Amino acid sequence: MSASKTAKFLVFSLLFVLPFGLGAQEHPEEKDGFKTGDPVDTKTEIKNYIDHHLLDSHDFILWSDAEAGTHTSFPLPIIIFDDGIQVFSSTKFHHGEAVAKSGGNYYKIYHNKIYKTDAAGSITLAEDGHPVNKRPLDFSITKNVFFIFVIALIMFLMFRSMALSYTKKQVPTGFNRLLEPLVIYVRDEIAIPNIGKKKHRKYMGFLLTVFFFIWIVNLMGLTPLGVNVTNSISVTLCLAVITFFIVQFTANKNHWMHIFWMPGVPVIMKIALIPIEVLGMFIKPFALMIRLYANITAGHVVIMSLLGMIFVFKNWIAGPAFFGFTIFISVIELLVAFLQAYIFTLLSALYIGSAVEEHHHDDGFDLSDEVSVTH
């Protein structure tokens, strides 16, 4: 490689590496800012750090100032449906320490969930450690919801401008040059082979949305912003449910026949196949949900744990070694981000395709021309 190419490669890879390194340094002091006075146990701190990064939260912390113990954040509104809709800002919670009073009820955050308490803020715990307080219906705009809105807006602007640019010239320029091969890839490799040339047009919107949304959100989860959308199983549940609804509502008669009364098998087996097929109908989106959630969350937990190991060991060899491991796993995570988006889209297209395909005439094998005359 020529010198300039090597230089560019090094700079680029450094840009990858820096965010993870920076993220690792900032936080232990922050934890001391929260709990003042207690002798801090490294393992619980690491666990808190991991939770803080991976779970959803009600305010958006942009960055924290370690020495002053403050955060630069903006609080997100909390919308609870208790008796009547109550909207208030999450500053009333003071990062989980105070009891918020709104409309005559008291609420307190415990482990990132809102519970209804009395004025003293007491949370009664059952034996297994789960609180028994009542929970109001929580529609608040948390970090994840806010980030989904932001990503949706960005995606809309991006693709709208790309669509509009096609009215002016045939060949795309600029950023559209990056997007066009991806869109064509989704159409030609994912949609058409599975759904068929005649009907794929209807589902392209959904497939493209799902593909780019999951990919962008997975990639954003790797940045130090701390927004992990696909880390929450509710988001992946919604994606899988949308796929499920699309498959059910556009399935034609052949699909239902295949589930309930499979053609071409004896009657006894037809009856035996019904529960299996019905179960399969529900398990397929369920597996989509679990696959995306587990892959991304496991990857994040591994990265955070490896970073935490640096603080457990605290010597000159462990630091760079674990740092190297973390870089390695982060690069794999980049691949996983794309792969999970691709797999989700591909399987969705597969299910949609099997739901709308026309009837083939499989009359069974014609054994007469299978017989090979051997010596």
Add this chain to the structure above:
Amino acid sequence: MESLDLNMVGAGLIIIGAGIGLGMIGGKAMEAIARQPEATNKIQTAMIIIAALLEGLAFAALFAA
């Protein structure tokens, strides 16, 4: 060994199963590509699909344990 956490042992068995499965798929895919290099793309695609399905199962088991 104070207590044998059967959850974890079960998860370990499932992961071993997933590993064996992935290895077999990979091996067969390699053989198929060696036999017919023109079909590399299709074989690769199929291999990735199966790998993802298997990984989904493995992760689901890991999370259940």
